[in-house]
Amino acid sequence: MNHMWIMAEDDDRFDGMLMAMAQQQEQGIHQLINDFFGFLRRKTDFFTGAQKGEAEKVVIGSFKAHQKIALDAKKKKEEEAAAAEKAKAERKAKEAAARLAAESKKKDQDQPKIQELTDEEAERLQAEIDREKAGEPSEGADATGDTGNTESKKETKEDDDDEEDDEEDKGKMKPNSGNGADMPNYRWTQTLQEVEVHIPMPMAVKPRDLVVSITKHRLKVGLKGHDPILNGETCNELKEEESHWVIQDKQIVILYLEKINKMEWWDRLVKSDPQINTKKVNPENSKLSDLEGETRGMVEKMMYDQRQKSMGLPTSEDQKKQDILNKFMKQHPEMDFSNTKFN
Missing domain, CATH: 2.60.40.790 (Immunoglobulin-like)
Incomplete structure (x- = not known):
């Protein structure tokens, strides 16, 4: 007897019939398989019509083929899930890094600016200090020590605030409490x-x-x-x-x-x-300690690389490549690596 079988991964023609059979098996898959081989024994020459060992070879071959398909499908699904999770973690890391960078920029902008005095301003300031030490009233102050009109100071302060804005930002609205x-x-x-x-x-x-x-x-x-x-x-x-x-x-x-x-x-x-x-805008507070382990690691690496680039120093990837090259150089001292560069 010649046996020929064709494996089709997506051949679902008999799924309805087989599912109906499976639902009637009180003992589950074991009974379904036993009933199938019983059918082959009673109604076909599957066990007796072929050469010795042929029937077993067909069963094992079919089993292994479908097992491989199932395992490959499972592996693919797990890899896709892992890739999706990694992409999600990277997205969170980028968002957290952006928030931290925005907060850092905001803090830098809020720091008082140091201005260098001109020679004329320095002389005037020194004269003011000398008069205060001698107990004399400051220039422009009245007998009560009032140095000027409060409203004028307030207006000057507002003018100074406006001058701090870039030309392109003048006339723009100040954000509300929600940055909108x-x-x-x-x-x-x-x-x-x-x-x-x-x-x-x-x-x-x-x-x-x-x-x-x-x-x-x-x-x-x-x-x-x-x-x-x-x-x-x-x-x-x-x-x-x-x-x-x-x-x-x-x-x-x-x-x-x-x-x-x-x-x-x-x-x-x-x-x-x-x-x-x-x-x-006033960014929402973000702390590295609030982030998950993997996300936090990504954020720290991105921030480190950003600092290194701003100082003209190698990033973590550059350092890793340099370590590999140094190790290789030690193993091959006879080779010249003086002109080796990283892109």
């Missing part, structure tokens, strides 16, 4: 990851009363039959599939918008809005 802006018809706030928009309605509403559209580049919110309250092209792209909206207290529509670029602050919600000064 308070507009006439809505209020928006943001983190590096997402934007939240609160839109008050003139009356209690239900979802069927509203027109809400969230796309990659545009937002539209309003009451049916009325002009939109919010309608415009967003200043940056957002993830449409990850964004959603809810009604709070029957009268406030809240949009939750996830940014695509999680490394920058939005300077406005839609392009028709006035810009805010993103240099004055």
Whole structure:
């Protein structure tokens, strides 16, 4: 008897029939396999019609082939899950690194600036100190020691604050407490990851009363039959599939918008809005100790490499390559590596 079998990984023609059989086996898979071989014994010459050992070879060959397919599929699934988890960890690390970098930049901006005095200012300051030591009143001070009008000082301070802004930032709005802006018809706030928009309605509403559209580049919110309250092209792209909206207290529509670029602050919600000064945002506090082990390691490595690059020093990858080269050089002293460079 000649036996020929064809293995098809995705051949599911008999799945329905085999599943029905399996559901009737009280003892599970063992009984199903036993019934199958019983069928071959009673109704075919599978065990007796072939050469000795042929039937066993067919069974074992088929078993091993399908076992390999199953193991390969399992391995592939585990690798895909591991890759997805790694990508998620890397994304979290980048977001955390961006927050930490923004906080560091904010702290640097808040540090008082040291200014070098001119010769004329130094002489005037020294003369002022000498007069104070001698008990004489300072120039411009009255008998009570008042050195000037309080309002004038306040105005001068405000002028100085304005002068600290770059030319390109003059006229921009100061961010609200949520790093966004308070507009006439809505209020928006943001983190590096997402934007939240609160839109008050003139009356209690239900979802069927509203027109809400969230796309990659545009937002539209309003009451049916009325002009939109919010309608415009967003200043940056957002993830449409990850964004959603809810009604709070029957009268406030809240949009939750996830940014695509999680490394920058939005300077406005839609392009028709006035810009805010993103240099004055107040990033949320982030600590390395709050991060998971793997994510924290990635953040520390990224921050270390960033510092090394800013000082013109080798990064961790450069150092690793140099260590490998040094080891190889010790093993092969006869070779010349003086012109070896890393790209």
